[in-house]
Amino acid sequence: MDVIEAHNLHKSFGPVVAVDGVSIAVEKGGIFGFLGPNGAGKTTTIRMLTGVLTPDEGTALIGGIDIHKNPLGAKMKMGIIPENGTVYSDLTAEQNILWTAKFYGLDKSLREQRAFEILARLGLTGRRHDLVRTFSKGMRQRISIACAIVHSPPVLVLDEPTTGLDVYSRRLVIDTIRHMNEEGSTILLTTHNIEEANALCSSICIINKGKIVATGSPEKLKKTFDTSRYVEISFEQPVKRDVFTSQGIIRVENHGDKWRIFMDDPDLAVKYLAALAEQDHLKIVSIATSNPSLEEAFVQLTAGA
Amino acid sequence: MMDWTIFARSILMVAEKNMRIYYFKGPVVVFGLLFPLLMFFTFFIGRNLDIVLFFPGFLGMMLFFTASSVGPLITPWEKREKTYERLVSLPVILESIILGDLLAGAVFGVIITVIVCSVSVFILTLPLLSAGLLVVGFLLGSITFAALGTLLASPTTDNPSNIMMLSSLVRLPLVFVSGIFIPLDQLEGWQWVLTSFSPLTYLVDLFHAAFLGDAVYPAYIDSAVLIFVSLVFIGGTKIIQRRNLVKGI
Ligand SMILES: Nc1ncnc2c1ncn2[C@@H]1O[C@H](COP(=O)(O)OP(=O)(O)O)[C@@H](O)[C@H]1O
Ligand SMILES: [Mg+2]
Numbered sequence: 001m002d003v004i005e006a007h008n009l010h011k012s013f014g015p016v017v018a019v020d021g022v023s024i025a026v027e028k029g030g031i032f033g034f035l036g037p038n039g040a041g042k043t044t045t046i047r048m049l050t051g052v053l054t055p056d057e058g059t060a061l062i063g064g065i066d067i068h069k070n071p072l073g074a075k076m077k078m079g080i081i082p083e084n085g086t087v088y089s090d091l092t093a094e095q096n097i098l099w100t101a102k103f104y105g106l107d108k109s110l111r112e113q114r115a116f117e118i119l120a121r122l123g124l125t126g127r128r129h130d131l132v133r134t135f136s137k138g139m140r141q142r143i144s145i146a147c148a149i150v151h152s153p154p155v156l157v158l159d160e161p162t163t164g165l166d167v168y169s170r171r172l173v174i175d176t177i178r179h180m181n182e183e184g185s186t187i188l189l190t191t192h193n194i195e196e197a198n199a200l201c202s203s204i205c206i207i208n209k210g211k212i213v214a215t216g217s218p219e220k221l222k223k224t225f226d227t228s229r230y231v232e233i234s235f236e237q238p239v240k241r242d243v244f245t246s247q248g249i250i251r252v253e254n255h256g257d258k259w260r261i262f263m264d265d266p267d268l269a270v271k272y273l274a275a276l277a278e279q280d281h282l283k284i285v286s287i288a289t290s291n292p293s294l295e296e297a298f299v300q301l302t303a304g305a
Numbered sequence: 306m307m308d309w310t311i312f313a314r315s316i317l318m319v320a321e322k323n324m325r326i327y328y329f330k331g332p333v334v335v336f337g338l339l340f341p342l343l344m345f346f347t348f349f350i351g352r353n354l355d356i357v358l359f360f361p362g363f364l365g366m367m368l369f370f371t372a373s374s375v376g377p378l379i380t381p382w383e384k385r386e387k388t389y390e391r392l393v394s395l396p397v398i399l400e401s402i403i404l405g406d407l408l409a410g411a412v413f414g415v416i417i418t419v420i421v422c423s424v425s426v427f428i429l430t431l432p433l434l435s436a437g438l439l440v441v442g443f444l445l446g447s448i449t450f451a452a453l454g455t456l457l458a459s460p461t462t463d464n465p466s467n468i469m470m471l472s473s474l475v476r477l478p479l480v481f482v483s484g485i486f487i488p489l490d491q492l493e494g495w496q497w498v499l500t501s502f503s504p505l506t507y508l509v510d511l512f513h514a515a516f517l518g519d520a521v522y523p524a525y526i527d528s529a530v531l532i533f534v535s536l537v538f539i540g541g542t543k544i545i546q547r548r549n550l551v552k553g554i
Contacts, residue, residue: 013553047553052393054551072311075396085390090326103318103395105311144391 003028003155003186004049009058011044018044020210022058026188026203031181033201034190037302041210042190043083046159049188050080062155076104079148083159083190087143089133093124096132097146104151111150118146121179122172138169145173149180156180158189162196174200194295208302230262230290231269236283243280246272258286266290315397319405320412327375327382328413337374337417341367344480360431361512362485365446367421369480369505372414372447376406376454377472380546384463384554399550403455403542410451415443431516438515438524445531446508452538453504459545461554479503484510484521504534 004026011019019041026032034042047053049060051067051074060067062074087096094115101111119125122142127135132143141161148156158177162170177200181187191197197204198218205215214221234257244252244261248268253260263269266289277284327333345363349356380402383389392402426433433439457472483505484492492500500506507527514520520527 011553044553050394052390052550053553070308071398072308072315072396075394076311078394080391080394082390082394084387085394086387087391088322088326088388089386095325099318099322100395103315105314147391 001028002026003063004032004157004188005061006045006049007059009045009048009060010056011041011048011053012056017210019048019055022207022210022212024205024212024215026186028186029181029184030202031177031187031189031200033197033204034188034207035192035194035197035204035298036190036207037192040207040302042192042207043159044210045207046083046157046188046190050078050082050157051075052082076151077153078155078157079151079153079185080156081141081144081148081158081161083163085144086140087132087147089135090131092129092131093119093135093139093143093146094128096143097150100147101150106151114150114152115146118150121176122146123168136166136169137164138166141165142169142172145176149176149185152180152183153185156185156187158187160190160192162191162193194298206298206301213301229264229266230260231266231273231287232258232260232290233273233287234258234285235277236285239280239282243276246276248272311396312398312401315395315401316404316408319392319397319402320408323375323379323406323409324412327379328409333375334417337371337413338421340374341370344370356429357431358517359485360425360429361516362483362509364418364422364425364512365442365483365505365509366480366485368414368418368443368446368508369450369476371417372410372450373454373457373472373476374410375413376410376451377457377468378465379406380455380458381462381465381468385465399543399546403539403546406455406458407448407451407539410454411447414447414451418443418447433516434518435515438511441524441528442508442511442515445528445535446511449504449508449531449535449538452535452542456538456542456545459542459549461549461552479505482506504531507531 002025004024006022006024009019009022022041022045024032034045036042044053048055048058049062049067051071054068063077065074065077067074091099097115097118098111101114106114119128122145124139124142124146127139132140135143145158145161148158156177161173161177165173174196177187177189189200201218203216204218204221206213206221239259241252241254244259248263248265249261250264251262253262261269261273270287270289273287276282341363345366349359380389383392425431453476457468457475460468460471462468480503482499483503484500485505507522507530510520510522511524511527514524514527
């Protein structure tokens, strides 16, 4: 069953088309990554999905509830970390969490128990009575996530949750996202960090200029771009393009003193190049195979952004 | 389809947050008390006026300033601090935020003004003809002026000082053209017309009925005007804020 469904979302700000017909479906229990360069329309999509922004066109359902027809019902099922949102700096860490928990109707003992657990999970127990005003960016983001998960939401939506965080905070935030997913929350997160999406997400959708350009699991997306595998080699002596004559070669590119040999099977390419060097008495300075990466898929899909 | 329990809770939670963060802080309370007092004495001292006669006007002004003082700043402040984006992500709708802001302003206004009123009544040994009308006045007045506060908070800006200016530009004239400083029955012609444009006039008139029994309008007219004006303020707030929501600000 799809827990988050968006159909044909459109949003323009004056002449700027921010989101141009985005549809997504997030399966229950998954971690769905919304990946795209800055300005691609990720935040605008998230804001429409979470009922913060009214779409020009299209619908969004959270657990089957239309966010714009029944915003309260839909939002009760969600924990949200907006990109440009922060908790109250004039309240303490604990007060922020308790107030949010009350908002979702948790009773007093449950509120306190959850706050205690979550503060410990996010490494903030020692600072729980301090005003958020005194916190670093990483700590604020941890409090933000603490508030978003206090009611164990079936759906957790995070807009660039790790951008600009210190290593420690980032680690805690990612661990918490994984933990919530194991506990049964379906996750939707945006990021412009490809490695993060690759490591965390069960499914990814790449958005560029307001349009979805690819959807699939990270491995599947990489496969699509497997043809771009190559071996990069450089020789001590200058060589001409026509020395590379093997049958399996698809394409040869010259980059400075390096040659990129595109072949179906890079392992064979390495063997061939080694033989070639020996035969022509060329001395190899360096040789490396490229791994197909999500980054290549991403760069190709969002080229010209 | 609407879940009224969640809605009611969201209003209370917004109000609770406002009280804790914005209202019940030393400087805010002190300023809330001092400003109307100073304003009043500026006009009162040296003019040899009767305190008892002017007490309803003073009380009305007190409620006006306290209930509408902080409200205009909350939304612009939260937009600037980026807490607004998080607030709207919680289980709230626009009406929760508007009514929560209104409720906090009204409660703050009532609490401060009731304290001042009780002390004054005790010191000045003022007569009280109708406790019922006094309660109605407190209720309707605080709601109307807190609603004015939320309306003033609505224009698109994340700069609280713009709103502070706007707020003074709107609120001070409303005080000057109200029947606070000159009893209504001494006004004539255009002055009379002018005072009828300020909602404060009707609240002060209600207080006159409650304390001295010398009201100019019947109490039901005063009440009806105040209710009508609050609805207009709330409706206006909703329209402007809904537009902001579509524009993404
Ligand atoms: N409230 C707004 N008013 C005007 N333009 C906006 C607004 N919000 C976003 N945009 C524009 O919409 C486009 C998409 O922005 P955004 O959704 O924030 O992208 P992302 O989150 O992927 O970086 C950008 O060109 C941005 O300038
Ligand atoms: Mg963004």
